Amino acid sequence: MTEFLTDRERIIKLLLSAERPLDVYQIRDLAGLDLKPSEIYDELEHVARTLKRQGLRLEMIPARCRNCGYEFRDRERLKKPSKCPRCRSERIDPPKFYVRR
Ligand SMILES: [Zn+2]
Numbered sequence: 001m002t003e004f005l006t007d008r009e010r011i012i013k014l015l016l017s018a019e020r021p022l023d024v025y026q027i028r029d030l031a032g033l034d035l036k037p038s039e040i041y042d043e044l045e046h047v048a049r050t051l052k053r054q055g056l057r058l059e060m061i062p063a064r065c066r067n068c069g070y071e072f073r074d075r076e077r078l079k080k081p082s083k084c085p086r087c088r089s090e091r092i093d094p095p096k097f098y099v100r101r
Pocket of ligand 1: 065066067068069070084085086088089
């Protein structure tokens with residue numbers, strides 16, 4: 001017997017049980033999702049709203065440039081940026097997500 005969950009429900013369940021912040025690649029693998037990273041970022045925006053209705057907050061650890069350490073703090077959208085504005089490096093650590101109760 002398998003429990004049917006939508007992708008969004010799987011992400012929420014995973015984030016609620018995770019012991020550390022997860023990036024979209026970890027979310028994809030751990031929740032067994034057949035989605036592209038860009039689709040997972042879109043789902044996370046809905047997840048944030050769903051959690052908010054439950055009195056929880058989806059928190060994001062900002063993306064960070066691996067070359068110079070620049071942090072992408074003031075981002076409206078959740079997506080991973082493609083380039084560092086300071087050093088132009090494209091080696092960016094993706095943002096990570098966790099739930100605050
Ligand atoms: Zn940089």
